[in-house]
Amino acid sequence: MRIDILTLFPDVFGGFFAHSIVGRAVAKGVVDIRLHNVRTFTHDKHHVVDDYPYGGGAGMVLKPEPVFEAVEFVKQDAVLPSVHTVLLSPQGRLLNQSVVRELSGYEQLVLICGHYEGIDERVAMYLANDEVSIGDYVLSGGEVAAMVVVDCVVRLLPGVVGSEVSLVEESYNDGFLEYPQYTRPAVYRGLEVPSILLSGDHKQVARWRRQQSLMRTAKRRSDLMAKAVLSDEDKKLLSDALQNQVTEGI
Numbered sequence: 001m002r003i004d005i006l007t008l009f010p011d012v013f014g015g016f017f018a019h020s021i022v023g024r025a026v027a028k029g030v031v032d033i034r035l036h037n038v039r040t041f042t043h044d045k046h047h048v049v050d051d052y053p054y055g056g057g058a059g060m061v062l063k064p065e066p067v068f069e070a071v072e073f074v075k076q077d078a079v080l081p082s083v084h085t086v087l088l089s090p091q092g093r094l095l096n097q098s099v100v101r102e103l104s105g106y107e108q109l110v111l112i113c114g115h116y117e118g119i120d121e122r123v124a125m126y127l128a129n130d131e132v133s134i135g136d137y138v139l140s141g142g143e144v145a146a147m148v149v150v151d152c153v154v155r156l157l158p159g160v161v162g163s164e165v166s167l168v169e170e171s172y173n174d175g176f177l178e179y180p181q182y183t184r185p186a187v188y189r190g191l192e193v194p195s196i197l198l199s200g201d202h203k204q205v206a207r208w209r210r211q212q213s214l215m216r217t218a219k220r221r222s223d224l225m226a227k228a229v230l231s232d233e234d235k236k237l238l239s240d241a242l243q244n245q246v247t248e249g250i
């Protein structure tokens, strides 16, 4: 996959793409991430990228010309057939794991980071194919949002995360939150790891984990639970948990 990020502040991405899972994916050549400074697509002496909003009001608006030209530039040398241009915006569709899966299916993503009061609306209307928000709050720029998108998309690319099983079992993959995780030591400051996890009984461990996952989701995320499709076994696990007042780790 290739990801082109259009930003006024390429330096803020700093070491983010050099470390951890994204860094490994870059090093392995699974993803090619390119940063482009939108300011270099201006033609005036002072490289002006913003202007006052038509109709008045506070703040400045990112001009359309450098953004259109930057997108045209990154598409020009792209040999990849599926290019998806995403404007990071608090007004976009909310990023969730299903949107992440969808984005990870493209061969090239172009991420446009806004700043100031936002970007001239013609970018959203005629240039971007998609608008994505990372949450119902307003950031001062799209850079952090772009990092979020890159991180969660890249870890889904084949060969990036060590074990594909960890992707299958994690939160949101099947509509539920993941079960709680523990590691050594078995007792820390008197706090014990649930004994079932030390039993070596794989079937019981799987049953416990599923039950925890269901209980957690029911307790913490009623919105996910309302959409969830529960098997008969899931319903039984939930009702058993409620009867036995299973609260550990929830």
Ligand SMILES: C[S@@+](CC[C@H](N)C(=O)[O-])C[C@H]1O[C@@H](n2cnc3c(N)ncnc32)[C@H](O)[C@@H]1O
Pocket: 087, 088, 089, 090, 091, 112, 113, 114, 115, 116, 117, 118, 119, 132, 133, 134, 135, 136, 137, 138, 139, 140, 141, 142, 143, 145
């Ligand atoms: C200060 S915000 C502009 C907010 C705009 N005036 C509004 O009310 O919708 C500047 C830029 O930050 C980015 N941004 C802010 N919040 C975001 C969010 N929740 N998700 C994705 N990008 C966001 C966008 O690229 C946006 O153009």
